[in-house]
Amino acid sequence: MDPFYFIALIVLLPFVMTLAVPLAYKIMKEKVGWFAAAIAAVCFLLIASMIPSIVDGHNLAGAVSWIPGLSVNLAFYADGLAVLLGLIVSFIGILILSYSNKYLSKDEDLVRYYQYLLVFMGSMFGVAFSDNLIQLFIFWELTSISSFMLIGYYRKTKESIYGATKALLITGGAGLFMFIGFMCLFAITGTYGISEMLTNPEMLSAVKDSPLFTVTLILILIGAFAKSAQGPFFIWLPNAMEAPTPVSAFLHSATMVKAGVFLVARLHPMFSGTMDWFVLVAGIGLITMVGAGFLALKQTDLKAILAFSTISQLAYLMTMFGFTTYAEPGIGVPAAVFHLLNHATFKACLFLLVGIIAHELHTRDIRKMGGLRKEMPITFILMVIAAASMAGIPPLNGYLSKELFYESSVHMAEALGGGIAYLIPVLAVLGGVLTFAYSFRLIIKIFLGKRTEDPDVPKHVHDPSWVMLAPPAILAVLIVAIGLVPTPFIDALVQPAINAILPGAEHLHVALWHGFTPAFIMTLITFALGALLYMQYDRIAGWENRFSEKHPKISLNYIYNTMVDNAYKFGATFGKMLQKGSPRRYVGIMLAFIIFMVAIPLGFALLTGQPIFSKELIFKIAASEMILFVLIVLAAWGASVLPRYVPMILASSALGFFVALLYAYLKAPDLAMTQLCVETLSTIMFLLVIMKLRTKEAVRPETGKVRIRNAFIALCCAAALFMLLMGADLFPAFESFSHYFMDKGIELTGGRNIVNVIVVDFRGYDTIGEISVLTIAALTIYNLISSRKKKGKAAAAETGTARGNFVPSCPIPGAPVGGNQVLGHVSCEEVTVETGDDGHKIVVDEKSVNRHLKDEGADLSNGPEAKK
Structure with a gap:
């Protein structure tokens, strides 16, 4: 199969199969997750089939023209890095979708859940295999949108809504900065093709020598850092944990958050080898690694602990990709790529296990846990493997990654010349110490000791079914297998990805024992300091909590909330400033502005003695046109001065019909028909509204001075526009380009209906804009109608006048007591009463009821309750 269509099949299959999820649900019911898992399995097999070609150094690529005028192609590219991701x-995805079959209740909206997950998976495939920056950006934002929908899956909880909105604002907003960075790359290289840039030495040199280098790098890194929760953008990830745990395991630990790391790795050849790259990528990575690890210590929610540990672990990756010098641009690349694989295994395993624990205990508060080792032995073993791997304990794969990280940090310090540069390995060890502490916190606080009595926590729990245990068990097996026998995984997966970033790189050799190297000594220091830190765990966490309570404003979350709240307040204040008057005032201001804009060139022409209009133009107007103009003016004048609504509407309608007649006279029948239809419908709508009003008189509260002012503005604006139109004949008209559409229509579009071709193809963006406006208007009208229905139902519920039969609590004239039943919807205007067995109905209006109640001595002074 052609490489383009083969990769396109992988990317588009999840999107297409979302349409089949509702049908699969009808057949499989709550087991529809197996259908989604099968789709992920097909994608996995298709991607795995590319491994032999990639290992041999044969990358797959293909493209078709999309927007050739903008150099945008629909292009896919599969190298070692793309295949790994x-x-x-x-x-x-296979494991998460399988796990979800038991995690989610059958009462959940399963169709929506699996559709969102499949859309996300397809979006990630698009990010991985895109070979065009614009195409990459589209899939990039699709991951943000699908993540927004998944985080906000529980639509009725404020926390979910807040977390989803926060994630979308930060990741989606930062993506716009990244898009501007892509525009800068295009300005430098003249292409959006990613592989074309990375394989062309001249383009790589042009990027590094460009004065836009630093600006472009910063803009792109803003998007990458936000997506991978680095630097000040990390604050969205902890709140994203409001999503269902399988979603957190899929998106926010193993896949989506790696999109930013992937982009940094993909563009590594273009920006690495510079001090800007090292300072921004490695510097922010080191700070985030230590900061997130420190904040993880005070968390008591299991998913919050994993959220901050994820931020810290992603910072490991960023830091390693940032290790670079001019002589050695890829110091940390091998370690980073290997950790990219290992982190996905142990972090996804941890999230799935946390989901099991929360599912069984009905809580995620670690303070309410303990003693689960005997009750959940399988979960305990799996948790020990995953947490120990994250802590860097041998012989697990996390230990191998940590060793490579320490080794690359020492190498980077030596490459920079030692001295203060040795702060890099010191910070690396500090990050490892913090990781060691919170990793063992998970094991000790959950499974050891004794569980405190809590009425909300079940007294007896057990391991779940194999459906929930199998996915983390498979990941645990991989953790051990990669740790003990890393070579097959490195040869098939890691080394091709390294070669994609650093062509011709040395083969990565990993082993559990390398002797007493600096990295091994750093590991021993990590274990010792980690154990000491754990002994002070509660004291440090308490200090963090006290500091947060004492200084609530020293927080990035506080800054974010303040900015969002102020945006709402600013919008409201600005709106009140602009929209504090009547529409008539807005129209007056706009007309006055038109006069001002026309008066400037007109005054300049008069001062310089230039003609302002053609004297011959007025004599070219035919008598029939002049008659139409006079009728239009009279109709407009009548619409503005008539005192009653109905004559005003008729005068306005006549104005529209006269304009339609003018269009017909000027040989524009399509415009004439449109104008007739619009005028007819608008006249009917106006008359229907007027008929509902109590008074048919027009309300004109303006004083005489205000009317004179408005008339003066109108006359001046009309004179200005008249002069502007009269002066149009002084300049040569633009050459008509209608012949271009007729000459090129069939050749460029294949269409023979010239009107359709112009609207759909040549003016496609204009048409999209018009459709968007109509769509927004339709949604607004729909929401208004829906809100009125809800308001009506709420009002009916409050007043007790909802649909249904009820016995009135007051006597009705002419109706026997005890046999009265009010039928249907009861309003304040009439009451329908059925009396006796003869079916006779009496309709009594509100005034009659009130008069009768008053005659009976009822007190009506306190409103509806008194009437009852």
Whole structure:
């Protein structure tokens, strides 16, 4: 199969199969997750089939023209890095979708859940295999949108809504900065093709020598850092934990958050080898690694602990990709790529296990846990493997990654010349110490000791079914297998990805024992300091909590909330400033502005003695046109001065019909028909509204001075526009380009209906804009109608006048007591009463009821309750 269509099949299959999820649900019911898992399995097998070609150094690529005028193609590219990310996404997807079959209740909206997950998976495939920056950006934002929908899956909880909105604002907003960075790359290289840039030495040199280098790098890194929760953008990830745990395991630990890391790795050859790259990528990575690890210590929610640990672990990756010098641009690349694989295994495993624990205990508060080792032995073993791997304990794969990280940090310090540069390995060890502490916190606080008595926590729990245990068990097996026998995984997955970033790189050799190297000594220091830190765990966490309570404003979350709240307040204040008057005043201001804009060139022409209009133009107007103009003016004047609504509407309608007649006279029948239809419908609508009003008189509260002012503005604006139109004949008209559409229509579009071709093809963006306006208007009208229905139902419920039969609590004239029943919808205007067995109905209006009640001595002074 052609490489383009083969990769396109992988990317588009999840999107297409979302349409089949509702049908699969009808057949499989709550087991529809297996259908989604099968789709992920097909994608995994298709991606895995590319491994032999990639290992041999044969990358797959293909493209078709999309927007040739803008150099935008629909292009796919599969190298070692793309295949690695694709395998991670699809394999973790299989496990997550299978796990969800038991995690989610059958009462959940399963169709929506699995559709969102499939859309996200397809979006990640698009990010991994895109070979065009614009195409990459589209899939990039699709991951933000699908993540927004998944985080906000529980639509009725404020926390979910807040977390989803926060994630979308930060990741989606930062993506716009990244898009501007892509525009800068295009300005430098003249292409959006990613592989074309990375394989062309001249383009790489042009980027590094460009004065836009630093600006472009910063703009792109803003998008990458926000997506991977680095630097000040990390604050969205903890709140994203409001999503269902399988979603957190899929998106926010193993896949989506790696999109930013992937972009940094993809563009590494273009920006690495510079001090800007090292300072921004490695510097922010080191700070985030230590800061997030420190904040993880005070968390008591299991998913919050994993959220901050994820931020810290992603910072490991960023830091390693940032290790670079001019002589050695890829110091940390091998370690980063290997950790990219390992992190996906142990972090996804941890999230799935936390989901099991929360599912069984009905809580995620770690303070309410303990003693689960005997009750959940399988979960305990799996948790020990995953947490120990994250802590860097041998012989697990996390230990191998940590060793490579320490080794690359020492190498980077030596490359920079030692001295203060040795702060890099010191910070690396500090990050490892914090990781060691919160990793063992998970094991000790959950499974050891004794559980405190809590009425909300079940007294007896057990391991779940194999459906929930199998996915983390598979990941645990991989953790051990990669740790003990890393070579097959490195040869098939890691080394091709390294070669994609650093062509011709040395083969990565990993082993559990390398002797007493600096990295091994750093590991021993990490274990010792980690144990000491754990002994002070509660004291440090308490200090963090006290500091947060004492200084609530020293927080990035506080800054974010303040900015969002102020945006609402600013919008409201600005709106009140602009919209504090009547529409008549707005129209007057706009007309006055038109006069001002026309008066400037007109005054300049008069001062310089230039003609302002053609004297011959007025004599070219035919008598029939002049008659139409006079009728239009009279109709407009009548619409503005008539005192009653109905004559005003008729005068306005006549104005529209006269304009339609003018269009017909000027040989524009399509415009004439449109004008007739619009005028007819608008006249009918106006008359229907007027008929509902109590008074048919027009309300004109303006004083005489205000009317004179408005008339003066109108006359001046009319004179200005008249002069502007009269002066149009002084300049040569633009050459008509209608012949271009007729000459090129069939050749460029294949269409023979010239009107359709112009609207759909040549003016496609204009048409999209018009359709968007109509769509927004339709949605607004729909929401208004829906809100009125809800308001009506709420009002009916409050007053007790909802549909249904009820016995009135007051006597009705002419109706026997005890046999009265009010039928249908009861309003304040009439009451329908059925009396006796003869079916006779009496309709009594509100005034009659009130008069009768008053005659009976009822007190009506306190409103509806008194009437009852």
